[in-house]
Amino acid sequence: MASSFIKSIPFLLLLAIAKATDPDFMTDFVVPTNSTENGAIDGSFFSFTGLRNVVNSDYPQTFKVTKATSTKFPALDGQGVSYSFLQFPAGAISPPHTHPPLTELLLVLKGRLNVGLIDTNNKLYKQTLRAGDMFVFPKGLVHFQSNDDPKQPCVALSAFGSADAGTVSIPRNVFSSGIDDGILAKAFNIDVATIQKLKRGLAG
Template structure:
């Protein structure tokens, strides 16, 4: 285990990494916000050996988490990586599982409890230097801080379907630690950017040309909508103009914003048709028709 210095009020950005298929229990009111997102990711077989969503622990909670894991005789490795800490867990002792039906359930009940009670937000970590240089880059000059990926927009014809061109940390390495990124969004006539969430950011959209019907839903399920004209700034977006193209720029308060499309995350991830039919108060045939419409085109 890596050593680290305790600093009162310190914050730790933590990735949890798992090596076994995880069975997550239902934990009632704890499943909300980031907790629900974390639970969904950990129960996905494709996440094995990969990081979960980023969690921000305050100093006391972080040490309590590590201490509890050690007392539970967890097999874990704690190590720093870039701006973050990684906790890698592979097994638990069954002797301390007083309130759960399985070892994995105990741990994730514990973690989700910490997340719901003391987590702030999953966001970019503060950096103590001007910028972060990847280990594979030795010579840094102005080219490192220049992104040319948007040049394809100059003089190009509008696309035939909705298209987003991103400048995030994945495409532009200099953004690592800068807590900023953006995307150029192109809306052909009648196109839509489906309802979605951004798990790690706030977003600001500025409409450069055309018009868009936009909206978002708050945590009380209240819908806010507006029709934007060029020069207006506002989470779905729809170009209701049957003839004209629209283009907008979205700025994000994170270098690695992430986007979770609601239609895709619900209807293309293998959730049982019967469960979806009950959830949406419809029948299985309707659910199957929706899934067919979202299937990749041959």
């Protein structure tokens, strides 16, 4: 019994990976459930104007992400692509996070941005990007972006290999998940008071 289960593990892993990516479909595009016929679809369905105000707005006070995903842009459903518009005021960061199991391709549009990723051997790869530079974050790897300039803002555009990026923020995922303070203290080899201080910082 156990032997047959073990033999089925590769298949189950492949099935899980397949279900974690955008599904293939047999039509030109996915018609939303509230549209009964293709005739109800016109050119506006394939257009997204949600970044107009963001692109022309003043810089925010904190790091801001504006997403063009299938939630807001239904034409992306099943297409395996999406965008995020990233605004970094001076000194802002996008904390360590991951997009399992997606690839991210980042393009800096303005300013400078320090980026880094950590592979599965815990090796850090980092780079300073200028306007026009690109950086790829391989599937599912933890990565970050940081505008270390104390005066100048930075703007970037990220493309994803899915209609929804599915971001998992490492600090919030760990410290806002409800894991017992004692377990976290042991895991990070620090005291419970420090863990509680970190949690309060994330709640602010």
